[in-house]
Amino acid sequence: MSTPRNITVLGSGIMGPGIAAVFARSGADVTIYDVVQDALDRAAEGVKVAEGVLDKLDAARGDRQGELSFTTSIEEALAKAEYVLEAVPEREDLKKQVIAQVESLVGPEVIIASNTSGIPITKLAEDMKHPERFVGMHWSNPPHVIPLIEVVPGEQTSDATRDAVVALANSFGYEAVLEGEVPGFVENRILYAIMRESLALVDEGIISKEDMDICVRWGIGFKLAVVGPMRLLDMAGLDTYNNVASYLNRDLSKTDGVPQVITDNIEAQTFGFKSGKGLFEYGEGDVAAKRAQIVSQLIQVRNAMPKPLSSDQV
CATH class of the missing domain: 3.40.50.720 (NAD(P)-binding Rossmann-like Domain)
Known part of the structure; x- marks a missing residue:
């Protein structure tokens, strides 16, 4: 079409x-x-x-x-x-x-x-x-x-x-x-799985929210922009995944509700960028500056990627 x-x-x-x-x-x-x-x-x-x-x-x-x-x-x-x-x-x-x-x-x-x-x-x-x-x-x-x-x-x-x-x-x-029909569709299901585990680890005091963002951006995001999870399994080795998943999967967050830190913010009417406060606080002009920074960095990443992305999947 x-x-x-x-x-x-x-x-x-x-x-x-x-x-x-x-x-x-x-x-x-x-x-x-x-x-x-x-x-x-x-x-x-x-x-x-x-x-x-x-x-x-x-x-x-x-x-x-x-x-x-x-x-x-x-x-x-x-x-x-x-x-x-x-x-x-x-x-x-x-x-x-x-x-x-x-x-x-x-x-x-x-x-x-x-x-x-x-x-x-x-x-x-x-x-x-x-x-x-x-x-x-x-x-x-x-x-x-x-x-x-x-x-x-x-x-x-x-x-x-x-x-x-x-x-x-x-x-x-x-x-x-x-994609076939599934609640949330595929992209959001993967994203929300990451956010659920991230919120759980921050809530347990394992890591600060600032360090969580750095860990995910460099340790996960940087890598996944170049190699998707299915190819990453082959790269790491299916035997390695089998060994780690056999003990790690059972310890991952299985909460089926909304984390307390989110519901507390909702009750306080602090929604993030749109209200000037959420998990982080934003002063005057901070939200606009952060949005511009994010878009600028997304532009840089997109310009660096193969076009189309599917061309490098073989």
Whole structure:
């Protein structure tokens, strides 16, 4: 599937602006929809930031630069849509409501994708008239920096829909990984396993939160950016893994709830960057500076990686 000429992104929150910037750079005219005008105004600024980052990445371009428009009218947003990506807040009832609206306003040939980070695709599609054209298309955050998309078909998603979304992602230089349905999808399951163990070790006083971040960034992250866990097993030796796992796995955190340090922060209304305090404290200007530093370092890493990443898997 080449990039459609007209794409609609429903939702202008954290992910919408970056996704729209990638689509527009690949040649699509993109309409961003939200129910709140202030959110659209912020999204317009977010798109400009994302476009600047894509320039620094020398990201793939289509044969034209697509135009962007913003609207609070879902009818206007979908009037010319050839492809729809739903990126509204992560609530099943809200997503189902939006998907039903979309189905009533577009033809049966239009693919409807969801950027849900873990709600089962089959569940979201259960009331659809044409569930065969519905699929999960989960982007990583920030979506204009991390060139990975998880493609997750539901039980009734057609092969044609699945293949079209994979081809679309590949057309603008992103890796598309095919996954079966599982709560959280694959990326978040691995990430949350790391965060669960990290929080447990900090909570037990084994390591400080500062040293934990250094340990994971250098000891794990640096390595995994170059060799994935499956290849790492071969590199280390399956016999070595067998020996270590036989005693270590039983000692890893098995908590099935949210760690106390997180619930304490939630009760205190300290959410991290968005509130100026979380596990760390941030003074005036610190959050903006830290965000800029993170994006800058992600750009450096992405520019150093093979393109596409799958080319070095043999």
